[in-house]
Amino acid sequence: QVQLQQSGPELVKPGASVRISCKASGYTFTSYYIHWVKQRPGQGLEWIGWIYPGNVNTKYNEKFKGKATLTADKSSSTAYMQLSSLTSEDSAVYFCAREDDYSFDYWGQGTTLTVSS
Amino acid sequence: ENVLTQSPAIMSASPGEKVTMTCRASSSVSSSYLHWYQQKSGASPKLWIYSTSNLASGVPARFSGSGSGTSYSLTISSVEAEDAATYYCQQYSGYPLTFGAGTKLELK
Numbered sequence: 001q002v003q004l005q006q007s008g009p010e011l012v013k014p015g016a017s018v019r020i021s022c023k024a025s026g027y028t029f030t031s032y033y034i035h036w037v038k039q040r041p042g043q044g045l046e047w048i049g050w051i052y053p054g055n056v057n058t059k060y061n062e063k064f065k066g067k068a069t070l071t072a073d074k075s076s077s078t079a080y081m082q083l084s085s086l087t088s089e090d091s092a093v094y095f096c097a098r099e100d101d102y103s104f105d106y107w108g109q110g111t112t113l114t115v116s117s
Numbered sequence: 118e119n120v121l122t123q124s125p126a127i128m129s130a131s132p133g134e135k136v137t138m139t140c141r142a143s144s145s146v147s148s149s150y151l152h153w154y155q156q157k158s159g160a161s162p163k164l165w166i167y168s169t170s171n172l173a174s175g176v177p178a179r180f181s182g183s184g185s186g187t188s189y190s191l192t193i194s195s196v197e198a199e200d201a202a203t204y205y206c207q208q209y210s211g212y213p214l215t216f217g218a219g220t221k222l223e224l225k
Contacts, residue, residue: 035214037162045154045162045205047214061213095161102209103152103168107161 002026004034004096004108011114017084020111022096029077030054033099036070036081039110040092050099051079086115119144121206123217130196131225138220140189140206150209153182153191156219157202165204166191198224 007021022034036048049060053072060068067090069082083090094111097104120143130136140151148169154162164173166182169189179194193200201224206217 044218045207045216047216059212063213097162101167102150103164104154104162104207105164105167105173107163110161 002098002106004098004106006094006096006108006111009112009114011116012086013117014087014115016086016115017082018086018113019080019082020094020096020113022079022081022108024077024079024098027098029072030074034070034072034079035097035099035104036068037095037097037104038092039095048081048094053077053079083113086113088115091115118213119146119208119211119215121208121215121217123204123206123220125220126218127221127223129223129225130193132196132198134196135192135194136196136222137190137192138204138222140184140191140217142187142189142208144211145186146189146208146210148185148189151184151189152207152209154205154207154216155202156205162205193222196222196224200224 003025005023010018012018030053033050033052035050038046048064048068051058051070051072058070072079096108098106122141151169153166155165156162170182181192203219203221205219
């Protein structure tokens with residue numbers, strides 16, 4: 001069965017960077033886009049970007065260019081999102097999701113990022 | 118950016134009641150690229166309805182979706198307690214991909 005397993009909660013200081021992982025299983029990792037979505041506490045969903053592991057092409061929401069960097073490791077079927085120059089505005093839950101035919105059919109469990117000194 | 122406006126923001130329904138929530142886009146969305154997700158508190162979103170009117174696997178038949186262009190809706194024919202959640206619409210018609218702010222369905 002398809003699963004996306006994300007890394008655990010992170011507590012990081014302002015100005016630092018963090019890398020969140022999303023390990024895929026149960027399907028051919030290189031054949032599906034992986035998207036990343038941000039959800040601030042009590043708020044809605046915000047699309048960050050996608051990566052296609054087959055050729056590591058990426059597409060970003062302009063709002064997150066310079067903030068997020070998406071990568072993927074085919075050997076471990078894992079997608080990564082690095083967030084840099086963190087501020088309190090980056091405190092949120094981050095989800096990875098698999099795209100199938102333009103919708104997000106499987107989601108990771110979410111990774112909670114807290115930025116605090 | 119294609120802004121999706123969902124209404125109402127919060128709705129309350131009694132079990133057995135029929136409810137409809139709407140999603141309006143600032144620019145036209147192809148019906149193939151308009152989707153709905155259900156999210157319960159503390160959980161990940163789940164694909165609920167894809168391409169306007171197709172129920173995702175495991176979604177009860179009391180749910181339905183319709184619409185075209187800039188106006189879409191999700192209807193529950195007879196609400197059950199397990200339907201309490203927030204429902205988000207999402208478009209994949211253009212970049213950036215966008216979600217509506219959600220409609221929170223509460224049960225009386």
